[in-house]
Amino acid sequence: MAIRVNGEDVPPPDDIRVSLLDLLREQMNLSGTKVGCNQGACGACTVLIDGRRVLSCLTLAVQADGKSVTTIEGLGTAENLHPLQAAFIEHDGFQCGYCTPGQICAAAAMLEEAAAGMPSYLTSDLTTDRIILSREEVQERMSGNLCRCGAHNGIIDAILEVAGERRP
Amino acid sequence: MSPVTYVRAPSATEAVRMGSEPGVRLLGGGTNLVDLMRKGVEAPSGLIDVTALADRVEQADDGGLVIGAPTRNSVVAAHPLIRTRYPMLSRAILAGASAQVRNMATVGGNLMQRTRCLYFNDAAGSRCNKRVPGSGCDAIGGSNRYHAIIGGSAACVATHPSDMCVALAALDARVRIAGPNGVRTVQLVDFHRLPGDRPDIETVLDHAEMIVAIELPAPLKALHSGYRKVRDRASYAFALVSVAAGLSMQDGRVRDVRVAFGGIAPKPWRAIRIEEALRGIPLVPETTAAAIEAEFAEAALLPGNAFKRELAKRTLTAMLNELAGDDA
Numbered sequence: 001m002a003i004r005v006n007g008e009d010v011p012p013p014d015d016i017r018v019s020l021l022d023l024l025r026e027q028m029n030l031s032g033t034k035v036g037c038n039q040g041a042c043g044a045c046t047v048l049i050d051g052r053r054v055l056s057c058l059t060l061a062v063q064a065d066g067k068s069v070t071t072i073e074g075l076g077t078a079e080n081l082h083p084l085q086a087a088f089i090e091h092d093g094f095q096c097g098y099c100t101p102g103q104i105c106a107a108a109a110m111l112e113e114a115a116a117g118m119p120s121y122l123t124s125d126l127t128t129d130r131i132i133l134s135r136e137e138v139q140e141r142m143s144g145n146l147c148r149c150g151a152h153n154g155i156i157d158a159i160l161e162v163a164g165e166r167r168p
Numbered sequence: 169m170s171p172v173t174y175v176r177a178p179s180a181t182e183a184v185r186m187g188s189e190p191g192v193r194l195l196g197g198g199t200n201l202v203d204l205m206r207k208g209v210e211a212p213s214g215l216i217d218v219t220a221l222a223d224r225v226e227q228a229d230d231g232g233l234v235i236g237a238p239t240r241n242s243v244v245a246a247h248p249l250i251r252t253r254y255p256m257l258s259r260a261i262l263a264g265a266s267a268q269v270r271n272m273a274t275v276g277g278n279l280m281q282r283t284r285c286l287y288f289n290d291a292a293g294s295r296c297n298k299r300v301p302g303s304g305c306d307a308i309g310g311s312n313r314y315h316a317i318i319g320g321s322a323a324c325v326a327t328h329p330s331d332m333c334v335a336l337a338a339l340d341a342r343v344r345i346a347g348p349n350g351v352r353t354v355q356l357v358d359f360h361r362l363p364g365d366r367p368d369i370e371t372v373l374d375h376a377e378m379i380v381a382i383e384l385p386a387p388l389k390a391l392h393s394g395y396r397k398v399r400d401r402a403s404y405a406f407a408l409v410s411v412a413a414g415l416s417m418q419d420g421r422v423r424d425v426r427v428a429f430g431g432i433a434p435k436p437w438r439a440i441r442i443e444e445a446l447r448g449i450p451l452v453p454e455t456t457a458a459a460i461e462a463e464f465a466e467a468a469l470l471p472g473n474a475f476k477r478e479l480a481k482r483t484l485t486a487m488l489n490e491l492a493g494d495d496a
Contacts, residue, residue: 016215017171017205039206043266053268055269063217063219117246118242121259121263121403139402141267143404144268144269
């Protein structure tokens with residue numbers, strides 16, 4: 001088996017204590033994914049496993065064996081920005097930038113969740129699959145990603161812009 | 169973290185066989201266990217990953233649902249049958265943690281998660297009877313804002329942190345358990361133990377047993393229900409007080425009522441006394457207040473958490489009024 005990271009297969013580590021976060025950063029030099037709290041409280045290490053947003057600090061790399069991992073490096077490049085990356089630049093959705101890769105990975109998955117009709121704590125009607133991403137909905141759905149610079153307003157603006165472009 | 173082995177269980181039978189080895193722990197999403205291993209609170213010799221086992225929501229013959237233990241919290245919350253028949257459960261799950269954690273965490277792991285008591289989690293610097301039996305408790309004389317006001321003991325006042333389990337308690341959920349001698353079922357409200365003088369023993373689960381599913385009985389007809397969580401920030405925080413409540417009124421009187429609390433006890437706290445006191449009577453402020461107060465008559469308040477008795481009363485009162493309004 002192998003862990004597929006941004007389309008490339010890597011063998012799982014022999015030492016099962018290695019977190020997915022450490023595998024990405026220390027062994028694959030994919031330093032876009034950041035170490036924040038390293039205990040599941042901040043969201044800086046957010047990556048996608050089989051399209052679902054997860055915390056790579058609380059995932060053992062062996063748990064991702066046989067699965068597909070997408071990091072910020074797999075979402076966009078400097079030459080070919082992901083629409084969320086372009087929107088974050090446009091709306092000043094960061095200051096120091098440390099939480100940004102986690103924010104963008106989380107936002108990318110969040111837009112898919114909303115499109116699939118996944119409810120949130122704020123969704124009043126649980127029987128509908130039609131989710132309207134208000135500012136408050138985006139805040140609730142992104143609450144797992146902290147920004148200590150306080151760029152949250154720009155972050156929400158950027159996400160709302162991309163969400164609006166996706167709306168049919 | 170000490171060295172540890174890792175295997176994926178190919179079946180529940182194999183998981184029970186491998187999991188019965190001393191020192192071995194079952195691994196769900198890892199959101200709590202991996203963290204506790206890193207902190208030195210848990211030091212298993214081996215991990216049995218059970219997430220490849222049946223992670224489905226299925227209809228049961230009695231009109232209820234069966235939720236496979238490895239089912240991710242986010243999958244349960246978004247499932248059409250949960251959303252339409254047990255909305256209280258969807259809302260409780262969505263009130264907990266963050267989207268990332270809900271994508272990882274399993275239903276079985278949610279029941280088995282450990283307390284977030286700061287002293288329990290501080291292996292290097294704090295005394296904790298739950299972590300090291302007989303060593304003492306630094307929470308009782310320390311920071312106890314997040315601790316229990318009912319059900320605790322002189323040894324431990326830690327709370328069970330789950331939101332999901334509070335709804336499951338109100339819904340009469342059952343826990344299906346597999347072990348070397350077959351399958352047994354216990355009520356969710358009987359699954360977690362009160363601490364007494366052994367706070368390290370948290371559930372009725374034997375080491376050689378595993379949770380295979382949660383069973384939900386058929387939903388009650390015409391029950392308005394909800395989940396209200398009061399916390400220190402608007403999202404992604406553990407409950408100070410949470411309430412799962414269901415109410416149906418008939419001819420101005422309470423036909424049925426379900427109440428469970430989170431954040432105030434060592435286990436999901438089903439408030440049977442409040443339910444019995446309210447059933448069959450009109451929801452009048454004085455009698456409602458008296459019924460709720462009786463539940464907290466024996467509350468053991470600490471300096472940091474004394475506010476929770478009033479907060480719990482007000483939260484439930486607001487909840488009942490809101491649900492009764494739905495029936496008007």
